[in-house]
């Protein structure tokens with residue numbers, strides 16, 4: 001693979017499965033009435049969240065996105081997959097192995113130590129942890145999100 005550039009991203013092909021799963025999941029959270037399409041209102045809602053949403057709103061949205069199985073909390077495995085996907089999409093160099101980074105962040109944020117992140121833990125944790133916040137900001141990169149929504153509107 002070597003060079004992961006934005007051109008491969010826009011085609012949505014040749015991405016690794018993790019990145020693809022992430023995009024699918026992102027698409028599903030924007031497809032609010034679950035009909036398989038991003039209609040105009042959903043598109044506007046998504047864009048306005050990305051552009052003007054308050055931090056709290058964005059964090060709630062992230063939480064929904066990260067909770068892949070929809071059970072209301074994020075486990076270590078879900079967090080790991082999402083962070084892997086974000087790195088795959090952004091093609092960022094990783095100084096720390098993903099597993100190590102995930103464990104470090106997870107242990108800090110899982111305040112009551114039950115092995116799952118509740119919405120409260122997630123929101124509080126993101127506010128307090130710059131490292132984690134930075135990763136999430138990357139995951140809501142406007143150019144990427146807009147491109148994904150746009151291409152899905154026309155290709156589905």
Ligand SMILES: [Ca+2]
Nearest residue numbers: 031033035037
């Ligand atoms: Ca829809």
Ligand SMILES: [Ca+2]
Nearest residue numbers: 067071073074
């Ligand atoms: Ca979950």
Ligand SMILES: [Ca+2]
Nearest residue numbers: 110114116117
């Ligand atoms: Ca917890």
